[in-house]
Amino acid sequence: MAFKIFPLISFLFLIFILLAPSGHAKRSIPSGKKTSAFDFIKKLKGCHKGNTTKGIHELKAYLEKFGYLRYPNKTQATDDDFDDILESAIKTYQENYHIKPSGVMDDETISKMTTPRCGVPDIVNGTNYMQPRNRNHKSGSSGVHVVSHYSFFEGEPKWPPSKTHLTYRFLPNVPAVAMDPVARAFQKWQSSTHFTFARAQTDQNSDLVIGFYRGDHGDIDPFDGPGGTLAHAFAPTNGRFHYDADEQWSIGSVADAFDYETVALHEIGHLLGLRHSSVEAAIMYSEISAGQTKNLHEDDIAGIRDLYNL
Ligand SMILES: *[C@@H]1O[C@H](CO)[C@@H](O)[C@H](O)[C@H]1NC(C)=O
Ligand SMILES: *[C@@H]1O[C@H](CO)[C@@H](O)[C@H](O)[C@H]1NC(C)=O
Ligand SMILES: *[C@@H]1O[C@H](CO)[C@@H](O)[C@H](O)[C@H]1NC(C)=O
Ligand SMILES: [Zn+2]
Numbered sequence: 001m002a003f004k005i006f007p008l009i010s011f012l013f014l015i016f017i018l019l020a021p022s023g024h025a026k027r028s029i030p031s032g033k034k035t036s037a038f039d040f041i042k043k044l045k046g047c048h049k050g051n052t053t054k055g056i057h058e059l060k061a062y063l064e065k066f067g068y069l070r071y072p073n074k075t076q077a078t079d080d081d082f083d084d085i086l087e088s089a090i091k092t093y094q095e096n097y098h099i100k101p102s103g104v105m106d107d108e109t110i111s112k113m114t115t116p117r118c119g120v121p122d123i124v125n126g127t128n129y130m131q132p133r134n135r136n137h138k139s140g141s142s143g144v145h146v147v148s149h150y151s152f153f154e155g156e157p158k159w160p161p162s163k164t165h166l167t168y169r170f171l172p173n174v175p176a177v178a179m180d181p182v183a184r185a186f187q188k189w190q191s192s193t194h195f196t197f198a199r200a201q202t203d204q205n206s207d208l209v210i211g212f213y214r215g216d217h218g219d220i221d222p223f224d225g226p227g228g229t230l231a232h233a234f235a236p237t238n239g240r241f242h243y244d245a246d247e248q249w250s251i252g253s254v255a256d257a258f259d260y261e262t263v264a265l266h267e268i269g270h271l272l273g274l275r276h277s278s279v280e281a282a283i284m285y286s287e288i289s290a291g292q293t294k295n296l297h298e299d300d301i302a303g304i305r306d307l308y309n310l
Contacts (some may be wrong), residue, residue, distance in 0.1 A: 034229020037186060038114040047105040049087045056080040062113070063089045067123030096122055096130040096278055116258065116285040117264060119221050119232030122276055123287060124154060130278040151275040151305025153235040158273040158307055167200040168208035175212065178260045181251055182210060185264035187270050187273065192301050194310055206273055207239050216247040229265050230288065233270035241267040253292060259293045
């Protein structure tokens with residue numbers, strides 16, 4: 001089965017494609033207009049259980065996409081009823097993003113939900129990867145228990161012990177200007193792990209493949225135009241990492257643009273086996289604002305060291 005090749009998230013991506021409302025299939029071309037794929041959420045300001053506001057079905061699709069809900073009933077999934085299931089999904093979202101879990105679409109929730117983010121879901125099949133779990137860290141000789149926030153994919157897929165040197169290549173659709181920032185991101189992971197990375201030529205085989213896409217691109221989650229979802233990547237050992245070509249990309253911090261290197265650092269984390277962290281300063285936090293740059297954080301390093309027993 002082809003699905004076996006792509007760890008679990010492909011399955012969810014496929015579900016999403018089947019359930020996606022038509023709004024998500026809409027293509028937009030960068031026009032300098034500052035609209036974002038998540039802007040529809042702003043219209044839902046103040047909504048709470050019992051409301052039947054136009055656009056609530058889009059919020060349901062958004063929360064379904066990132067794993068927060070799944071309606072057994074197709075009618076409920078596509079109507080504008082703010083029901084119990086939606087309220088409970090919003091509360092879970094609020095807990096994950098450190099907002100008071102009121103179940104109401106308050107300002108803070110709207111601000112978080114409209115922030116551009118990675119396409120990898122926060123919850124899969126009911127497993128909330130952003131909830132802290134107690135891990136048994138060995139900190140010095142004290143052996144204290146520390147609550148950590150990094151997470152792994154289901155079944156903890158990782159590169160085998162023999163595979164510490166990984167090659168990567170750029171598909172021909174990647175702009176040349178993106179290549180140095182991506183190389184710097186690999187360098188940063190190399191300095192903090194046992195991995196070494198080297199670039200392969202475009203026509204050679206490689207462990208990792210970086211591409212640039214807009215909208216639908218085959219068997220996985222479609223991109224959504226400017227803003228919204230910025231990039232996504234697969235768990236080991238799939239190796240694919242895709243940028244959304246509809247974004248305004250930049251080298252370093254530029255207003256209204258997203259930093260190639262920061263997003264590459266995040267997506268490489270997925271390629272190595274990390275999922276999202278609820279630590280806002282961590283590179284594996286799901287969201288990033290335009291103009292923001294970030295580096296690896298101790299939570300990211302602790303995660304990769306734990307996964308590979310470093
Ligand atoms: C939600 O419903 C309340 C009544 O329960 C109403 O007053 C309010 O205007 C509605 N809000 C929206 C955003 O539709
Ligand atoms: C699905 O939900 C709708 C609206 O709440 C309801 O009328 C319908 O009976 C439900 N269908 C099933 C199979 O539960
Ligand atoms: C989700 O969970 C069910 C039952 O726990 C399992 O049968 C199914 O394979 C899981 N799906 C994925 C995509 O992990
Ligand atoms: Zn991500």
